[in-house]
Amino acid sequence: MGKPMQVSRFWRHFKEKYRLVGSKCKKCGKIHFPPRQVCDECGSREMEEIQLSGRGKVISWTIVRNPPSGFEYYKPYPLALIELEEGPIILAQLTDVDPEEITFGMEVEMVTRKIREFNEDGIILYGYKFRPPIK
Ligand SMILES: [Zn+2]
Structure with a gap:
């Protein structure tokens, strides 16, 4: 019964690789994708990870x-x-x-x-x- 495990391992990796994660500026609220370290709107470095809807x-x-x-x-x-x-x-x-x-x-x-x-x-x-x- 090794097969279901392999599938779930694959799927977990797959979702991680392809999920849409962006960054949201905590200061002005601008959302970036791909995620950025520094906001291109206000220059803030306070960013948080955000899951985008797709x-x-x-x-x-x-x-x-x-x-x-x-x-x-x-x-x-x-x-x-x-x-x-x-x-x-x-x-x-x-x-x-x-x-x-x-x-x-x-x-x-x-x-x-x-x-x-x-x-x-x-x-x-x-x-x-x-x-x-x-x-
Ligand atoms: Zn900002």
């Missing part, structure tokens, strides 16, 4: 038609700027959506998906993607 909306997007090597499997794929509910704006891949259906202000939520590791091309891709919420 919900947001699309404010801009593009269809990547020539991904770097190693990402061919996904091509073409939509890459979007997403404004999180808490304020920070992040760049992430959209999934489970027809590129034709993407609109400004479209609501999305974070999902964790299998994704290629970082490679020497230096592209910044997080270990999560966003998709329209299941209604």
Whole structure:
């Protein structure tokens, strides 16, 4: 019965790696993602860790038609700027959506998906993607 244990160990690690943790300034309340040591709004160093909801909306997007090597499997794929509910704006891949259906202000939520590791091309891709919420 070694299997359930392996799964839970994997899952714990997985969630830790891909949870959306930002930082909140204790002075002015600004929320940053990725987390920062110093607030870029007021310069305060008093920051606390905050768990972000993973919900947001699309404010801009593009269809990547020539991904770097190693990402061919996904091509073409939509890459979007997403404004999180808490304020920070992040760049992430959209999934489970027809590129034709993407609109400004479209609501999305974070999902964790299998994704290629970082490679020497230096592209910044997080270990999560966003998709329209299941209604
Ligand atoms: Zn601040």
